[in-house]
Amino acid sequence: MYTAYKSLLARAVQGRWLERGTDSRAMSSTPTIDNPVREASVSPAPPPRVSASALQENPYFNRELSWLSFNERVLAEACNGQYPLLERLRFLSISGSNLDEFMMIRVAGLVGQAQRGIDKPSIDGQTPTQQLSAIREKLAVLSEWQQDIWRDIHRSLAEADIHVADEQRVDPAAHEWLKSFFLEEILPVITPQALDPAHPFPFVQNEGMGLLFTLTRDADQDQIIEMILIPSALPRFVRVPSTPGDNGEAVYISIASLIQRYAQKLFPGFTIEGDGLFRVLRDSDIEIEEEAEDLVRTFRSAIQRRRRGQVIQLELEDDFDPKAEAILLEQLGVHEAAVIKTDGMIGIDGLAEIVNEDRPDLKFDAYSPRYPERIREHDGDAFSAIREKDIIIHHPYESFEVVVDFIRQAAEDPDVVAIKQTLYRAGSQSAVINALIDAAERGKSVTAVVELKARFDEEQNLTWATKLERAGVQVIYGFTDWKTHAKVAMVVRREDDGFRTYCHFGTGNYHPVTAKIYTDLSFFTADPKLCRDAAKMMNFVTGYVEPDALELISIAPLNLREELYRRIDTEIANAGKGKPAGIWMKCNQITDQGMIDRLYAASQAGVRIELVVRGICCLRPGVPGLSENIRVKSIIGRFLEHSRIYAFANGRAMPGPNAAVFISSADLMGRNLDRRVESLIPILNRTVHDQVLQQVLLANMLDTEQSWWLHADGGYSRVETDGKPFNCHRYFMTNPSLSGRGGALEAGAVPKLSLRKGRSG
Structure with a gap:
């Protein structure tokens, strides 16, 4: 599996992540969704091909593994040679924070179930223990891939005069500044603590980082181990001040490296034999008793308990002292399976601080959002504009x-x-x-x-x-x-x-x-x-x-699920009568088995279904006899797709004025449909209807530059086209919205998107 990752990374570094054959800034005003597609595997570890009968027997993807696949797509953007360098770094840091949250919530939940002996299977039939095994195998590979990407970006940053944790770039004057910074800004807020029977093991907070030092006392040659916890109030990196002769170079040194560099100031009379950095992730979910009498007081207490949750993952440097490691494992109550060792960066999420470097040439072009012309035409009076339309x-x-x-x-x-x-x-x-x-x-x-x-x-x-x-x-x-x-x-x-x-x-x-x-x-x-x-x-x-x-709005958990079911059933009935039938949906996650089964039934009835699902998707598309009429794509790009839109053909060709169109706060997950208060809002105004369906939703369907197809075996591949590439984010950045453009803009100012008959993929 790791070899596959290395091969993928090599292709990305060579700038062949996605060969477009056309300038990436090009955009067609009338792109089509049925352009021929060249699909190349982009999953670092593509799953084996599975027979159609086997797919029908197991018609769902595992939720947790699907989420890890989403994070693979985020990591792929860190390899995207079309992106500026600091934007690639941003995606890498996002992948780190994503994985941290996944560990603190999803993995922590599975660990809790396994410890309590709960063996309730997931939607794909796996027990919590089986899921943990599969997750940890994939996490190990993802972590290695992150480090490979970091090493590549690190080299590229150096070529662009941004040096991270590189003390070799620090001149004598800067060394004096760093020493002064350590003595004045760091030394007063850190506390070394000996780890021995006389000193209780200190508490390490969630996402806490620390250093362990193995020391030999010069006087009697006794060995001791000291811990220094790095306060969360300190930044992860220190930027060395610029000097007249640095030619615009930026040099960053991590706080951990700085403490290691000047550790002798902390331990006079000792010889430092070794040191190592570690990081702790804890169970961060909050459970509230239904009979809680005071919700505010209960939550204040729960937040405090979360900081002390069970340790779920311990990150260590590869050359961590074995004796010190054994102490950590024992005192933190960590099983070896929850330990990740690396010879690279610990805490990938912290790289977000480097993204803030003032280098506009290494970032996306600045973008200023438009203020709706409609409201400007009413002299900024929102009520007057809304009252009109x-x-x-x-x-x-x-x-x-x-x-x-x-x-x-x-x-x-x-x-x-x-x-x-x-x-x-x-x-x-x-x-x-x-x-x-x-x-x-x-x-x-x-x-x-x-x-x-x-x-x-x-x-x-x-x-x-x-x-x-x-x-x-x-x-x-x-x-x-x-x-x-x-x-x-x-x-x-x-x-x-x-x-x-x-x-x-x-x-x-x-x-x-x-x-x-x-x-x-x-x-x-x-x-x-x-x-x-x-x-x-x-x-x-x-x-x-x-x-x-209720007259128009549907509300979860009261009737939102039923309304979506009713709309899907209408499409099934229309398909049975030979009428046009289609479903277009855009959401963040699809995990609810009842909703997936309803969409399978619609596919089997001949309803053509297009789904844009950014993250988790437990629905298995393209399986003969089950879901051959369903296509699923995921869009990962400059902006994070978050809107939820549900559209139904309603007896006419899609997209068209007769379609039933809704926006919603709800994803298609059990928690959204059954355990949250959510809203489903019908869009009835003609202009707004056209904007949501034939501008926003259609542009997402047509995107080729940021899109990935989901296949029946669980693998994702980049969408490629022989025609002109289309980037929906760029389209929205350069074209005004239909309902917000106002009378000052002529109708022709917004390129009309079109959908030719036929499908690809």
Whole structure:
């Protein structure tokens, strides 16, 4: 397997990762989805070919292994010679943080099941123990691949005058600066601790890094082992200050290397025989008892417990002292199977700090999102623009500021009487939160549903909840056992003809940072039916008042699954009547067995199904007699695909004006459909309908430059075309949206995408 990785890396380094034969900046205004496709294996370890009968007997992919395949595709972008060097480094660091979270949540969960003797099989029939075995085998290979990629990028960075952890590039003046920095900035905050019976073993926090030193006392030749934990408040790397003669070179040295370099200052009277760096990952999932009486207090306690969770993985340097390693394994309670040794970088995620180097020539061209022309034409009055016609904003190509301005305007408008909003993730510096606080301080009725169970944002959300309550906002925490994942904001405004409600529905979070890199949709409407449904959904969350007569919106866990089933069944029925039948879906994950089985049934009935699934996909496409009418692709590129769109032909050819189109906060996972509050919003306005279906969704279907086909055996391969390449991200960056463009732009200003008959793949 590793040989296959090495071969793949060699091809990537030689710049042949994806041979396009056409300038990568070229873009056709009328690309087609049926161009001939040349498929070359890109999986570092392609699975063996499996017979059709065997595939039918095991019709699902394993969720965890599918996720690792997703991270392989992320790693492949770090090899993409079409990308600037620091962007490749960014993808490498993302792969590291992805794997860390996977270990802390998914692997930790499986370890817990195995320890408790739970042998409930996964969707593909594997027990937790069997899954752990397969995962660890693949993780070992992925980790080696990461290090190979890092070594290649490290060399390329040096050629571009960015030197990482390279003390040979440090001149005498810089050495003096580093010594001073160590003595003044590092030495006061680190604490050496002897590891012996007289000193209890120190606690190593989750994602904590430390150094072990093997020392010999000069006076009596006794050997001791000392530990230094590296405080998380310290950066991973220190940039050596520039000097007049450095020719613009950047030199980075890791904090760990700096401590090792000047360790003698810590241990006078000792000879340092050896040292080694280690890193710890712990179980970071939070489980809440259903009978918890005080949700806030329970979460504060759970966050503290998470920091002390069971050790799931221990990373060590290859030449780690065996005696010191044995102490770590014993004191941390780590089984050898959870140890990863490397002769490369420990903590790949930390390389994100190097990406911040001010080298625009090594990054993607700067991009400034457009502010919707429609709202500008109304002098920035969001309510006037929405009242005229529904509008959908496509992030990050259109500015998230329009969402912030919607809440700000509501806060400042004397005619606004109430604001209600769900908050799943809002970030550490949130203009939306500040606007809600401003609204409350101005005397408006403000209600915020703050989701405490947003993984890894629990602590931040507790902080926001406290600030909101102090300002007079009515803070609701929703259900104990269901996450409120729906993204909705309601503004009630007093107008000449009575009260009018304006709504925002989103596929993404109210998070200003992720809104710049995640592709999401923000839908604004004053449609009375949608607004009445939104009010019922908010009452359901705040007061557990189950809605009795929803008009347009479907809500999980009440009826969202059933609505999607009904739409799929309609396509099955239409196919049986000889009518056009098709399903197009774009989401992040598909793992729910019931939904997969329904799509299999549709395929068997002759419904043509196109799925764009960025991450996990447990559905096995292209199996004769089961799923031969289903194609699955994954898009990995400059921006992270995050929007969820579900479209159904509805008796006419796809894509067309008769199609039933929905946006949603929900992926096709059991947790989204059954254990979260989610929303499914129908798109009825003609212009918005065209934008979502025939611009956003169709462009994703047509993309060739960033897309991968999923095959029946579980392997992924790059999409290649003999025609002109098409990059959906570039298309959106250079073309205004249909509903947000305003009257100033003529219809012809947006190239029309087309879909010829026929399919490839």
